[in-house]
Amino acid sequence: MSAELRRIDGRPVLRFERLLRHSPAKVWRAVTEPAELKHWFPAEVEIDGKAMRFAFPDSASDGEVLELDPPRVFAFRWNTDVLRFELLPHDEGCLLVFTHVLGAEHSAGRTAAGWDTCLAALEARLADRPFEQPTAWLGPMERYVRRFGLDEGRVDGRDVRFVRDLVWKPLDEVWELFTGGAAGLPARAANPHVPPGPVTAVEPPRLLEFDSPTGRVRWEFRHDPEQGTTVELTHTVEDPAFVPTALAAWHVHLERFFAATFGETDRPWPAERVAELTERYGS
Known part of the structure; x- marks a missing residue:
C-alpha cells in the first residue's frame, strides 16, 4: 500500500x-x-x-x-x-x-x-x-512527487515559483551539473519557452539570476543538514497571459533537472507534456 x-x-x-x-x-x-x-x-x-x-x-x-x-x-x-x-x-x-x-x-x-x-x-x-x-x-521518488503534487508551481502576483527537492546532493555537485563548469548563462538555466538573456546576478554555488524577454528568472540552491538540498525557481513574468506557459515550462524543466541529478541527463524536451500542462495550468 x-x-x-x-x-x-x-x-x-x-x-x-x-x-x-x-x-x-x-x-x-x-x-x-x-x-x-x-x-x-x-x-x-x-x-x-x-x-x-x-x-x-x-x-x-x-x-x-x-x-x-x-x-x-x-x-x-x-x-x-x-x-x-x-x-x-x-x-x-x-x-x-x-x-x-x-x-x-x-x-x-x-x-x-x-x-x-x-x-x-x-x-x-x-x-x-x-x-x-x-x-x-x-522512479519511485518521481511517482510520489507527482502523486503528492510536489512538482506543482504556484503564482504569487507576477511571480511563478517552484520549490523542488534535490535530496542530499552537495551544493557544489548541483552547481557543477547546473552550469557544466561554463561561464555565463548555462544551458540548463533556460528552456525553449523562456529564452536566455543577460545574467544579472551570480553567486556560486547558490544563486543565478538572468533576464529573459519573458521576465526575470532566479535560481536559488540551498542545503539544510537536516532537510537536504532544494532548488527554488522564481520567474517574474512580464505578460500575465504567459503565466500558464511559464508554469508548464518550468514544471517540465525541473522534472528533467531532478532526473539529471540521478544521472539521466539525456531526457528529450517533451513538447506534448508542456502543451498538456499549459492547458491544465490555464484552466
Whole structure:
C-alpha cells in the first residue's frame, strides 16, 4: 500500500499501513529494539532511557522517546521530525500504522520512497528471509512527487515559483551539473519557452539570476543538514497571459533537472507534456 500525505495541525504527515502476519510481540521487538532495528531502519539507533541517537557512517543526530506503550505504541522525535509506530490487533497478525511528521513538505517524495523500502526490509526480517536493497530510486521518488503534487508551481502576483527537492546532493555537485563548469548563462538555466538573456546576478554555488524577454528568472540552491538540498525557481513574468506557459515550462524543466541529478541527463524536451500542462495550468 502506498503512502498517504496529509496535513495535521499545519504540518505534513506521511502515513503508511502494513498488514504483518506476525504476532504483535514479535513486531514490537522489531520496531523498538536496536538489535532488530539495525536490520531495516535507515540509521543505527541507540536508546538510553528517553534519549535516542541516530548514527550514519558520516553523521549522527539526536532524538527522544515521546510515547512508549508496549506492545501498542512507540513514538519518538528524530531531529525535528516525529515518527510513530502503532500496532493494532488483526486476525492475521497485526496492522502496523506508521506515521512520519515531516519537518519540510518538499522532502515527502523521497521520504515516502525510502520508507517503502525500509518497511519492505522490515517484512523480510520478520519473515526471516533475505532482502536486497534497491538501486533505482528515481522512479519511485518521481511517482510520489507527482502523486503528492510536489512538482506543482504556484503564482504569487507576477511571480511563478517552484520549490523542488534535490535530496542530499552537495551544493557544489548541483552547481557543477547546473552550469557544466561554463561561464555565463548555462544551458540548463533556460528552456525553449523562456529564452536566455543577460545574467544579472551570480553567486556560486547558490544563486543565478538572468533576464529573459519573458521576465526575470532566479535560481536559488540551498542545503539544510537536516532537510537536504532544494532548488527554488522564481520567474517574474512580464505578460500575465504567459503565466500558464511559464508554469508548464518550468514544471517540465525541473522534472528533467531532478532526473539529471540521478544521472539521466539525456531526457528529450517533451513538447506534448508542456502543451498538456499549459492547458491544465490555464484552466
